[in-house]
Structures are given as C-alpha cells and as structure tokens.
Amino acid sequence: MGHYSAFHYNAKLTLYREDEVFVSDVHIKLLKQVIKDGSINVAAKNLKMSYQHAWHILDKVNKLSPIPVIIRQKGGRDGGGCNLSPFGFKLIAYYETKEKELTDYLEQMNQDIESCFF
C-alpha cells in the first residue's frame, strides 16, 4: 500500500462577502507583509507582486469590509506609510484560527484515505 499514501486531500479556506472573495490565503499573506513593512509598495516588492495588484487587493478588502482593514497615512514618497486597523489584526487572527481548524479536520480526513480510497 506504500505508494497510495502519496494521496491526500487539501482545501483552501476563503471568506466571502456574498459572492465576492473577502479574505483568502493570498490576502492574509499580503496583510501580514504590510504589517511587517509598513508600506504597500515595499510589501508588494517583497512578495514579487506589482504595486497595482497589491493595491487593488487591499482596496477591495477595505471596500467589502464593514470596518476599515487598512489605514493609509497620507504624504511621503510611498504615498505615506500604511498599517492595519485593530479590526484588521482581529480579522487575520480569526481567519488563521479557522484555517488551523480546517487543517486539523483535513488531517483527520487524510488518516483513513488508504482504507477508503481503494
């Protein structure tokens, strides 16, 4: 049965608002990089993402959110620094908790994969 253990299930958690993607793993990665770098521009560079793409992602998060997630400071070379609101930090923690729960659930699902699959 050795090579059957090569099979496993996985699933990515996505938080929707109505039919629109509100928060996915991509959003979380970018939000955490923005916390680290304090700038969308630097965060985008570090993730090898265009500034436009990063800006678009974050702008949509803010638009879909009932409470602002990203707070931009005006002025400066980068159009000002950037940080997360307290709600933004809460949102990351909340998503990651649920993601961890899902990972544990999938791990259980994968435990009996050899006996069920074939």
Place this chain on the structure above:
Amino acid sequence: MGHYSAFHYNAKLTLYREDEVFVSDVHIKLLKQVIKDGSINVAAKNLKMSYQHAWHILDKVNKLSPIPVIIRQKGGRDGGGCNLSPFGFKLIAYYETKEKELTDYLEQMNQDIESCFF
C-alpha cells in the same frame, strides 16, 4: 447584525498525489459529463471547454492514477467513444462523499460566524 450574515466561509476540496492536483471539482464535473456523453469531444463542447484542455485534464488524471480512470475506445469519428473504468466511478463517489462532509463541516463553521467575527 443583519449585514454581517452576508459573510461565509467556503473551501474547495482537492485531492493531490504528492504535489500534483489529482482530482478537483473541475475534474469531477468533466468526468461526469464524459459519463453522460460517452465522448470527450462532446463533453468538452457541452462544458464550453476546448477539446485540448479536456483531453489534457483527463490524460493527467490517468497518468497520476494507480488504476486507469478513463477508458478510450479506438476508432470512429471522435477517435472512438470514451467511458470511465469502475475505479473512475468509485473515485467520483469517494470525492463527492468527502466533499459533502466538508460542506457540512463548513456549514457548522459558518453558524457562529456572526458571534466570532465581530
């Protein structure tokens, strides 16, 4: 709290072999259409997918599978008809069972979303 109920989690189940996608919702949709139509060509048309794309998906499934999933009959206009092996049918049933389990799990996750989220 009315508009907060607009938020919900979702996740798509994917079965991997090592790092490669073996079966996803897209694969299942195509496999079921092939059962219906008995032809990759017709199935691809009905799903508004190119024949090349459909063929590539199914070829990869067969290559990753320890047991053939798709069985092609030679000859004829369409390069011959096409059907699933008994293992192919089992694979669909197995994926859909796990997918239903995941849906139920996510439904539970979404039940307390209002109280946890804000």
